[in-house]
Amino acid sequence: MLFSINETMGQYSELFMLLAAGTYTVAFIAFAWDLAKSSKMLRAVDLKAAELAAQATTAEAARVPVGVGSATAGGDVDRSDADVSGPVGRAERPTSAVSSRGTAAGAGQTADGSMRYAGERRAPARVAVALTVLGAAIHAAGVITRALGAGRVPWGNMYEFLTTGAFVAVAVFLLVLIRRDLRFLGTFVIGLAIIMLVAASIAFWTPVGHLVPALQSYWLIIHVSIAVMSSALFTLTFAMSALQLVQSHRQKTIAAGGADKLGFMRLVPNALSLENLSYRINAIAFVGWTFTLMFGAIWAEKAWGRFWGWDTKEVWTFVIWVVYAGYLHARATRGWTGTRAAWLSIVGYLCVVFNFTIVNQFFNGLHSYSGL
Numbered sequence: 388m389l390f391s392i393n394e395t396m397g398q399y400s401e402l403f404m405l406l407a408a409g410t411y412t413v414a415f416i417a418f419a420w421d422l423a424k425s426s427k428m429l430r431a432v433d434l435k436a437a438e439l440a441a442q443a444t445t446a447e448a449a450r451v452p453v454g455v456g457s458a459t460a461g462g463d464v465d466r467s468d469a470d471v472s473g474p475v476g477r478a479e480r481p482t483s484a485v486s487s488r489g490t491a492a493g494a495g496q497t498a499d500g501s502m503r504y505a506g507e508r509r510a511p512a513r514v515a516v517a518l519t520v521l522g523a524a525i526h527a528a529g530v531i532t533r534a535l536g537a538g539r540v541p542w543g544n545m546y547e548f549l550t551t552g553a554f555v556a557v558a559v560f561l562l563v564l565i566r567r568d569l570r571f572l573g574t575f576v577i578g579l580a581i582i583m584l585v586a587a588s589i590a591f592w593t594p595v596g597h598l599v600p601a602l603q604s605y606w607l608i609i610h611v612s613i614a615v616m617s618s619a620l621f622t623l624t625f626a627m628s629a630l631q632l633v634q635s636h637r638q639k640t641i642a643a644g645g646a647d648k649l650g651f652m653r654l655v656p657n658a659l660s661l662e663n664l665s666y667r668i669n670a671i672a673f674v675g676w677t678f679t680l681m682f683g684a685i686w687a688e689k690a691w692g693r694f695w696g697w698d699t700k701e702v703w704t705f706v707i708w709v710v711y712a713g714y715l716h717a718r719a720t721r722g723w724t725g726t727r728a729a730w731l732s733i734v735g736y737l738c739v740v741f742n743f744t745i746v747n748q749f750f751n752g753l754h755s756y757s758g759l
Contacts, residue, residue, distance in 0.1 A: 396536030397595035401588075403529030404550055407541045408584045410522035411557075411577050417515035418573035422651040424511055441686040501569045502656055502664065513569045519577060525560060536595045542611045543598045545747055549587035553580040567664075571655045575626035606686035609648075614679040618739055621711075622671035625736035627665040628729040634658040635726055662728060666718060669732060673711045677740070679709055703742040710735040 419512040530551055533541040560576045563569055598607075615697045635658040637649050655661070683704065695701060714731040717723035723731065 389591050391694065393536045393595050396532045397656055400529045400533035400536060400595075403525055403532060403725065404584060404588065407522050407526035407529055408671055409478045410518055410525060410579050411584070414518035414522055415577045415581060417511050417518060418570070418577060421509055421511035421515060421570070422574065425427060425509060425651070426553060427652050437477075483687065502569065502660065509570075512573075515573055516564065516570065519557065519573065521674070523554065523557050523575075526550075526557065530554050533595070537597075539598065541601055541607050542615065543607070544593045545591040545743075546593040548611070548743065549591060550614070552618055552716060553583035553587075553617050555615050556580055556583075556622045559616075559619045571630070572626050575629070576623065579622055579626070584655045604690065606682060606689065610679060610682040610686055613675050613682065617672045617675035617679060618743070620668050620675070621736050621739055624665045624669045624672065624732055627661045627668075628732040628736075630655055631661040631665065631729045632660045632726055634661060635729075645741075658725070662724065665732060666715075666728070668736075669711060670715060673708075673715060676711065677706055680704055699746055700742070703738065705744050707735060707738045707742060 411639075419660050419723075469747045495670065530541050533547060533550070537543070556576060557580050560569070560572065595748065634652055636654055638658060641647055683701070687696065687701070689692045710731070714723075714728065714735060717731065718728045
């Protein structure tokens with residue numbers, strides 16, 4: 388009877404995970420639509436502004452008195468020193484409402500360094516956030532029913548770690564949205580969550596079952612929960628660092644007089660703002676990862692009688708700690724800013740992904756009980 392109930396809860400959990408993935412997919416499309424639609428709108432506003440500026444310049448030139456400037460021998464006026472240049476091209480515009488005939492106020496708003504919510508009303512973005520909240524609620528139901536079916540915390544194997552990790556990543560994203568306008572990250576965060584859910588269901592699916600003796604400890608709750616939270620924060624900073632590289636390249640291209648071929652990046656803050664916020668979040672996640680490493684060593688001593696045994700999983704957990712420690716140290720004391728800092732942050736996240744996929748799947752060791 389008990390087994391039947393557990394199996395039923397497991398089936399409900401899989402159904403909820405499927406519904407959550409579907410809802411996230413629609414939210415992903417809405418976020419992408421917001422980027423595309425807003426980019427088109429901003430481009431139209433820029434063209435209108437350039438047209439109005441050109442008209443104003445022409446009208447101003449027509450009002451210049453004949454006596455202004457240095458007269459030539461033929462009586463002509465030399466206007467070589469007059470300022471008749473058009474609007475100066477710029478990589479970023481500050482957040483400001485742009486109103487014109489047929490254009491709603493706020494249509495031309497772009498992201499600024501504060502990442503605060505402005506007065507614009509972007510319907511696709513609001514729909515995308517609402518769908519993300521709905522998907523997270525369904526996802527939470529899937530995680531809870533998995534826990535009820537297993538009779539324990541739902542992160543005892545790769546399937547459970549991926550599904551729970553995806554939920555935490557989305558939940559952290561939604562919590563940060565309360566204070567910061569990070570909707571430009573929605574496409575990337577929700578896309579990663581969908582990939583994690585699909586990978587969990589296809590490659591790492593594991594039926595509801597009991598844990599091996601080594602995992603039957605309260606340290607599972609402490610150690611793994613902190614690891615999941617830290618990984619979720621690293622996911623956010625990975626997306627920010629990737630966008631930082633793209634934005635930095637775009638800003639250099641525009642500064643050099645090139646064409647802006649990535650209009651959707653107008654909704655993304657400048658590279659420096661992305662770097663600063665990524666650095667702060669990485670610092671918090673690094674503290675969590677430090678506790679992950681420490682509590683893992685304490686758990687290892689209780690389970691196997693030693694704090695450190697150079698197990699593959701332990702080594703890669705330490706490698707991740709070293710990479711992010713190097714990132715924080717290099718940026719704070721050695722002046723590693725800009726693209727170098729972004730690449731180091733990305734390398735750290737790739738190590739996280741490698742640790743929780745390749746190491747678990749292909750390396751034998753004391754941690755080879757992930758359900759694979």
